[in-house]
Amino acid sequence: MAKKRLLGWKRSEDIPARAGEGEGEKKIIMTMRRDTSPANEKKPKGGYSGPEVIIPDDSFLAKALPGFKMSLEARRSIRIYDDSQIPERIMKDCLKDATLAPSSSNLQPYELYWVRQPEKKSRLQAACLGQPAATTAAELIIVAARRDLWKTNLKKLKNIMTKGGKTELRGAVGKYYNQLLPKVMSNDPFGVFNKLRLVGFTTMGLSKPIIRAPISDSDHRVWAHTQAALAAQTLMLSLAAHGYDSCPMGGIDEVRIKKIIGLPAQAEVSMVISAGRRKPEGLYSRRVRLEDDDLIKIID
Ligand SMILES: Cc1cc2nc3c(=O)[nH]c(=O)nc-3n(C[C@H](O)[C@H](O)[C@H](O)COP(=O)(O)O)c2cc1C
Numbered sequence: 001m002a003k004k005r006l007l008g009w010k011r012s013e014d015i016p017a018r019a020g021e022g023e024g025e026k027k028i029i030m031t032m033r034r035d036t037s038p039a040n041e042k043k044p045k046g047g048y049s050g051p052e053v054i055i056p057d058d059s060f061l062a063k064a065l066p067g068f069k070m071s072l073e074a075r076r077s078i079r080i081y082d083d084s085q086i087p088e089r090i091m092k093d094c095l096k097d098a099t100l101a102p103s104s105s106n107l108q109p110y111e112l113y114w115v116r117q118p119e120k121k122s123r124l125q126a127a128c129l130g131q132p133a134a135t136t137a138a139e140l141i142i143v144a145a146r147r148d149l150w151k152t153n154l155k156k157l158k159n160i161m162t163k164g165g166k167t168e169l170r171g172a173v174g175k176y177y178n179q180l181l182p183k184v185m186s187n188d189p190f191g192v193f194n195k196l197r198l199v200g201f202t203t204m205g206l207s208k209p210i211i212r213a214p215i216s217d218s219d220h221r222v223w224a225h226t227q228a229a230l231a232a233q234t235l236m237l238s239l240a241a242h243g244y245d246s247c248p249m250g251g252i253d254e255v256r257i258k259k260i261i262g263l264p265a266q267a268e269v270s271m272v273i274s275a276g277r278r279k280p281e282g283l284y285s286r287r288v289r290l291e292d293d294d295l296i297k298i299i300d
Contacts, residue, residue, distance in 0.1 A: 112231065136282075148267055
């Protein structure tokens with residue numbers, strides 16, 4: 001099969017096939033990443049059904065579930081890596097996978113900085129407090145939460161959805177992206193408007209369910225970190241599915257890291273993810289989790 005371009009990045013055939021990825025499925029997965037922006041969605045009565053849509057029928061489950069479970073189990077936080085490199089095409093595929101993570105209103109308020117430049121990488125290792133998970137890693141990725149980019153991203157998103165302004169966002173989608181979302185997301189630096197919105201939302205919320213956040217600065221921070229963390233986890237699962245290990249790191253010097261990549265004041269570092277291939281001694285312990293009952297609450 002010829003190499004195909006996926007949104008600017010080549011996906012080569014020799015990237016390990018995903019679980020159950022046969023020729024037919026490969027085609028589906030290849031086409032999955034074409035532009036699926038909402039404006040391209042023809043909305044038939046029964047919902048959207050483009051060629052990239054994968055229907056989770058029985059045959060899908062039989063193939064996807066074992067691979068997913070294996071990747072999930074395989075992902076462990078690895079603190080010492082061997083000297084193996086991760087091929088560039090695999091790193092790019094994993095990073096691209098990370099961007100398939102869901103995000104609030106699809107605003108994707110995060111950035112993934114794959115730091116390859118040797119001097120910056122070495123400073124980044126130091127800023128990860130010299131943890132072996134950073135110093136022995138083949139690759140380091142900074143996951144930045146970008147609450148400051150909501151307006152820019154909204155503009156870009158609308159541009160994609162309207163094919164550069166050639167079409168209009170109509171109906172509920174138009175109302176949401178043109179009117180409601182800017183109102184919900186706006187955040188004035190002095191907090192006066194925020195307080196008014198808080199009063200307004202609280203009053204409205206007395207009589208009907210309404211959205212309560214983000215209003216304050218800290219709401220916006222939480223909002224951006226939430227989306228960044230989803231992308232981070234997707235990246236780590238993708239690395240695992242590609243046969244590579246990772247470690248999320250929050251034990252980091254954020255101030256130094258922001259300086260290394262020149263992040264503006266409002267941007268924040270959610271975590272740094274290291275990646276590579278594990279040394280056996282890099283897995284420190286068996287997997288420990290709280291009891292299911294502590295974490296999973298079923299409200300019957
Ligand atoms: C946000 C975040 C920050 C973390 N920071 C560190 C860190 O700085 N250093 C480290 O060795 N592990 C770090 N970890 C890894 C956790 O210790 C690890 O996920 C946990 O012990 C569970 O083990 P597992 O990932 O192998 O399932 C972090 C994990 C997360 C999610």
